[in-house]
Amino acid sequence: MLAKRTGVPAPPDAVLGLTSRRAFLRASSLVGGGLLLHATLPVPARAALVAASAPAATVLNAFVQITPDGTVTIMSKNPEIGQGIKTMLPMLIAEELDVDWGQVRIEQAGLDQAKYGRQFAGGSMATPLNWEPLRRVGAAGRQMLIAAAASEWGVPESECGTRPGMVRHAPTGRGLSYGALAAKAASLPAPDLAAVKLKDPKDFRIIGQSMRGVDNPLIVTGKPLFGIDVTLPGMLYAVFQKCPVFGGKVVSANTDTIKSLPGVHDAFVVKGGNNLQGLVDGVAIVAHRWWVANKARGKLEITWEEGPTAGQSSTGYATAAAEFGKGAPAQSLRRDGDAKAALAGAAHVVEAAYAYPFLPHIPLEPQNCTAHVKDGKVEIWAPTQNPEPGARLVAATLGVAEDDVTVHMTRCGGGFGRRLRSDFMAEAASIAKTAGAPVKLLWTRQDDVQHDFYRPAGFHFFKGGLDGNGKLIAFSDHFVTFARGNRIADSAAMEPNEFPAGLVANLDYGMSLMPLGVPTGPLRAPRSNALGFVFQSFIDELADAAGKDPVAFRLALLGEPRILADPSGNPLRAFDTGRMRDVLKLVAEKSDWAKRTLPKGTGMGVAFYFSHLGYFAEVVQATVAPSGGVKVDKVWIAADVGSQIINPINAENQVQGAALDGIGAALGQAITIDRGRVTQANFDTVLPLRINQAAPVEVHFLITSHPPTGLGEPALPPAIPALCNAIFAATGKRVRKLPIDPGDLKWA
Amino acid sequence: MSYTIEVNNQKRTVDVDGDMPLLWVLRDELDLKGTKFGCGMGLCGACTVHLGGAPARSCLTPVSSVGDAAITTIEGIGDTPVGRRVQQAWLAVDVPQCGYCQAGQIMSAVALLLTTQRPTDADIDRAMAGNICRCCTYNRIRAAIKKAAGPDAIKAGAL
Numbered sequence: 001m002l003a004k005r006t007g008v009p010a011p012p013d014a015v016l017g018l019t020s021r022r023a024f025l026r027a028s029s030l031v032g033g034g035l036l037l038h039a040t041l042p043v044p045a046r047a048a049l050v051a052a053s054a055p056a057a058t059v060l061n062a063f064v065q066i067t068p069d070g071t072v073t074i075m076s077k078n079p080e081i082g083q084g085i086k087t088m089l090p091m092l093i094a095e096e097l098d099v100d101w102g103q104v105r106i107e108q109a110g111l112d113q114a115k116y117g118r119q120f121a122g123g124s125m126a127t128p129l130n131w132e133p134l135r136r137v138g139a140a141g142r143q144m145l146i147a148a149a150a151s152e153w154g155v156p157e158s159e160c161g162t163r164p165g166m167v168r169h170a171p172t173g174r175g176l177s178y179g180a181l182a183a184k185a186a187s188l189p190a191p192d193l194a195a196v197k198l199k200d201p202k203d204f205r206i207i208g209q210s211m212r213g214v215d216n217p218l219i220v221t222g223k224p225l226f227g228i229d230v231t232l233p234g235m236l237y238a239v240f241q242k243c244p245v246f247g248g249k250v251v252s253a254n255t256d257t258i259k260s261l262p263g264v265h266d267a268f269v270v271k272g273g274n275n276l277q278g279l280v281d282g283v284a285i286v287a288h289r290w291w292v293a294n295k296a297r298g299k300l301e302i303t304w305e306e307g308p309t310a311g312q313s314s315t316g317y318a319t320a321a322a323e324f325g326k327g328a329p330a331q332s333l334r335r336d337g338d339a340k341a342a343l344a345g346a347a348h349v350v351e352a353a354y355a356y357p358f359l360p361h362i363p364l365e366p367q368n369c370t371a372h373v374k375d376g377k378v379e380i381w382a383p384t385q386n387p388e389p390g391a392r393l394v395a396a397t398l399g400v401a402e403d404d405v406t407v408h409m410t411r412c413g414g415g416f417g418r419r420l421r422s423d424f425m426a427e428a429a430s431i432a433k434t435a436g437a438p439v440k441l442l443w444t445r446q447d448d449v450q451h452d453f454y455r456p457a458g459f460h461f462f463k464g465g466l467d468g469n470g471k472l473i474a475f476s477d478h479f480v481t482f483a484r485g486n487r488i489a490d491s492a493a494m495e496p497n498e499f500p501a502g503l504v505a506n507l508d509y510g511m512s513l514m515p516l517g518v519p520t521g522p523l524r525a526p527r528s529n530a531l532g533f534v535f536q537s538f539i540d541e542l543a544d545a546a547g548k549d550p551v552a553f554r555l556a557l558l559g560e561p562r563i564l565a566d567p568s569g570n571p572l573r574a575f576d577t578g579r580m581r582d583v584l585k586l587v588a589e590k591s592d593w594a595k596r597t598l599p600k601g602t603g604m605g606v607a608f609y610f611s612h613l614g615y616f617a618e619v620v621q622a623t624v625a626p627s628g629g630v631k632v633d634k635v636w637i638a639a640d641v642g643s644q645i646i647n648p649i650n651a652e653n654q655v656q657g658a659a660l661d662g663i664g665a666a667l668g669q670a671i672t673i674d675r676g677r678v679t680q681a682n683f684d685t686v687l688p689l690r691i692n693q694a695a696p697v698e699v700h701f702l703i704t705s706h707p708p709t710g711l712g713e714p715a716l717p718p719a720i721p722a723l724c725n726a727i728f729a730a731t732g733k734r735v736r737k738l739p740i741d742p743g744d745l746k747w748a
Numbered sequence: 749m750s751y752t753i754e755v756n757n758q759k760r761t762v763d764v765d766g767d768m769p770l771l772w773v774l775r776d777e778l779d780l781k782g783t784k785f786g787c788g789m790g791l792c793g794a795c796t797v798h799l800g801g802a803p804a805r806s807c808l809t810p811v812s813s814v815g816d817a818a819i820t821t822i823e824g825i826g827d828t829p830v831g832r833r834v835q836q837a838w839l840a841v842d843v844p845q846c847g848y849c850q851a852g853q854i855m856s857a858v859a860l861l862l863t864t865q866r867p868t869d870a871d872i873d874r875a876m877a878g879n880i881c882r883c884c885t886y887n888r889i890r891a892a893i894k895k896a897a898g899p900d901a902i903k904a905g906a907l
Contacts, residue, residue: 082846082883212842219847220835222782222822229781291772364786364794364848364882413848414882445787649842657845660884683791692873694886
């Protein structure tokens, strides 16, 4: 699974600048004797760039407890959504603390950013943000335990070392366990985190080993772990009916009838605001059982004022986009050379229009939240990816101070970006306040599909020009996307350095905006999950027009290894052509690209994409039946996420899952808007991938000298165009619109 | 109305409407939270339990229809030899990502292995296609089923 590449070593942390400059560690004693470590590390300013949705906190902490019996408890500070963070972050601390993984207990931290620093799951950022700081926390703890032992023995610290769970004095062969040293260590001054010595990676015993998910024994035996499993004494259950048209308002509702139904505790109109990310209008039904509340919904009659979005539809967007596509973009995103002139003089010009739909997140655990409002204090139990903005929203919605909101993070049954938004928390808190009892709000699948923050649809009108040798000399894209108010809709933007920008002499990216009333938001690999499809598909069209092999054409385009800086100066978007070249070569080698002879109807497609600091090249082999049905046979992935795969068994799982997730969306998912409402409602109309569609996915990590980066997202974007390019290789038919329609792919 | 049902070898009595789905009886009356709600329409398989030894979608099973049929849930499946083997295979292969669907996956996998000791890939597709894993851990679900089936099955498979 691991391949090594020798290359020019990057300076440590050059990409992210994550070296801590000033750091503090505080120690205190546990009741009963023991060590408690609080570390405070300033997060570099650049980290604030990483996720627009991430809280803008300025400190990052970690937290270790050692009790006299030698048990080490490590708090896991970030939400667990299936990315494996509850296992991985503690591995970083445990490695440098030098303890046996089997000695470690892991606890999920609640929301407390003053203590832990930023707590969120998004942007595949946990690895780059924590790789060094959390190892320093562990190393500082180890140094304190060594100092305690040296003082106990009256020997220099330099003569002491550790082996797992124990300090050793080599000259005399003495040893003291961490448990025995913990109380004394807690009384010593804490070292400067920036100065603590980190292990040489060749000495890692935990990092780089496959550690299985810490919650798995509870998962496979059905123990309560998720938000939906929360139970409180005296708890009631709620459903919340919102207007099917986004932004619609309640005019009236038959709440008296609903209240009279058996088992119903209360039914009431909730007045919300105009911010679709917060509390919006709806009708709450509260009952002693959720099923009773949801059944009562069948009798609910609501008169809505649907509002202006009722005039919008997917067909309307497509018609408007096609009109925009005929004209010049309303605004320029990037202009290199003179694309218009170069296209006019090109030996061969390719034009194509691409489109992709709105997409839902559909985490398998429907949105839910349990809230208790008492004496001006609010307590929340939520499956959330982003607890701090959630607490802020709850505080603002209820008119209490943020300090009066406590958030317990439960395990999340999937996230995919949906739980970066906190609408369900505001709803639960508001309903619980009115109900005067702890309330668990649970959405149905229909609620979830129809009240999401969708991956925005989009339209691209491309032109590419080739010279007589098949070299790409001109490239233009008119991107027709959406605005909410006077701003680009959430997750609907395109960056000016989108590939192949910087690699084509004459390049023109422009954009036009259409008004949108539908709420949008980040879906796993936001923007990239759509842009990867259109750009890597159109590049494939150009390779074909040039008469070149798709891998060779891409390698020629990437050219010599160099860094293409982002025009805005964002270091997170700087693109290293050499890293991409190397994963492209690796995936071609592993997939026997160009060596395979395939029967008619079967083809291989390639694509690459750089996102979330990860370099991914992927090959898909797919078979298209004469009737047009698509079957993915195999996926090969080569990835460069830096110098260290922290937890290989989970890394492979993430990469396989992300690629298959993309393929599932391409094959079966679209949200269509009709009169301002979502047409789909459940898994019969929006289709997650199933096991009979899931091809084997072979994953290869290229180990390079760069700092390690995250894996939740970057494998997704190239999977979609690799599949579409495989379909072209199999049938000669281009997929220019998602989801893939078998009706367009008939052959024979 | 009062219903007495047998759950994980124990008789349990609940006082609910007869049309309450077994899923909600298990979760909210009997506090067995392992069986999960995903779609409410029998489309995702997260709510799979064994009813009279066969896999059933508890979200579509009114409690009044259960009668004397023995119910086994994820909380009880580890007491059976095949159930225990499947759980151990799930741990060894490190199947879960978010883990939400895995109770239903395990229940379907156990049902498959009870009828087909050495399942082929096609057998696995047929038996497991009703269970959605939104994280797409399907490569590992397949591997874990083969591991639980035994070494012969693993050799026969692709993984």
